[in-house]
Amino acid sequence: MGRWGKLAGQLHDGDNERPPSIEEFLESNHQLFTVIGIFGALSVYLMKFQRSSGEAGTGAVGAILLLFLLTSSVAVRNSYRCTERARKHGEYLLVFGYAVFMYSFVTLVVSVVLVIVGEYATGAESVLGSSFVYALVFVYVPFIFRADIFTEFEGPGIAAGGVRHAPHLGLVGLAGWHAMQWPEGVFQTLELGNTAYSIGFVLGVVGNHFVITACVFGVLWVVDMCVRRVTAA
Numbered sequence: 001m002g003r004w005g006k007l008a009g010q011l012h013d014g015d016n017e018r019p020p021s022i023e024e025f026l027e028s029n030h031q032l033f034t035v036i037g038i039f040g041a042l043s044v045y046l047m048k049f050q051r052s053s054g055e056a057g058t059g060a061v062g063a064i065l066l067l068f069l070l071t072s073s074v075a076v077r078n079s080y081r082c083t084e085r086a087r088k089h090g091e092y093l094l095v096f097g098y099a100v101f102m103y104s105f106v107t108l109v110v111s112v113v114l115v116i117v118g119e120y121a122t123g124a125e126s127v128l129g130s131s132f133v134y135a136l137v138f139v140y141v142p143f144i145f146r147a148d149i150f151t152e153f154e155g156p157g158i159a160a161g162g163v164r165h166a167p168h169l170g171l172v173g174l175a176g177w178h179a180m181q182w183p184e185g186v187f188q189t190l191e192l193g194n195t196a197y198s199i200g201f202v203l204g205v206v207g208n209h210f211v212i213t214a215c216v217f218g219v220l221w222v223v224d225m226c227v228r229r230v231t232a233a
Contacts, residue, residue, distance in 0.1 A: 019086040022097050025078075032075055039068035062116065062123025069112045075105045133202045140206050144213060162220045170213030174205070177212075 020028065043064045050061060079102035086094035116124045145167045162169060 017085065019082055019089055019091055019094055019098075022094070025082055025098070025101075029075065029078055032071065032078070036068065036071045036075060039064055039071060043068055059123040059126050062120040062125075063127045065112055065116050065120060066124055066127055069109060069116070072105050072108045072112065076102055076109060079105060129196070129199055132199055136202060136206060140210075144210065163217055163224060166217040166220065167209075167213050169216045170209050173212045173216065174209045177208070 026033075043061065046061045046064055079098050083095055083098040083102060086092070086098060147167075
């Protein structure tokens with residue numbers, strides 16, 4: 001059984017456990033509720049500070065509202081799971097208690113979403129865009145630089161060694177290509193403050209690196225195969 005299968009089994013087994021009492025639920029989630037309260041208080045403080053000072057920036061408020069939204073969503077999930085467990089065990093009084101928690105946090109989530117959309121969409125968009133860029137780079141770099149097709153490529157030759165370092169050669173090629181664009185003033189027109197533009201730029205860099213790496217791998221693989229055939233002959 002794979003890792004995801006084991007995790008799914010653990011979650012399924014957890015649903016069959018006895019539902020916790022309201023006191024146990026509060027005790028096990030008190031740190032989460034504390035964090036929600038801190039983010040809520042901080043968001044109110046930042047909104048009041050922004051309005052009193054007349055600052056136009058909404059990035060900080062959008063960020064803290066997103067954190068408040070995320071932690072509240074976790075509370076909704078935990079409440080829903082306990083509601084399901086109580087329902088399966090016939091603990092209907094607990095079902096009502098957990099339902100109060102769940103829909104109270106749902107109300108908070110909806111309220112925060114409306115506030116973000118109505119007043120702080122720009123700040124939230126900037127945070128989400130930066131988060132997407134970070135996540136993309138964080139996932140892509142280990143994926144391409146530690147891919148088995150490169151690291152496990154056999155052969156003592158120079159071409160085979162180049163195949164094992166194809167991502168690094170692709171990075172060098174990408175850097176050289178961008179260096180050629182520098183005199184043309186391409187980088188002077190970058191609008192990294194624009195969220196959509198930043199995402200598109202990073203997607204372009206990642207896509208170009210992947211294509212260059214694939215080309216380097218293909219060429220070196222063909223060269224390595226030719227060298228092996230010549231050597232064998």
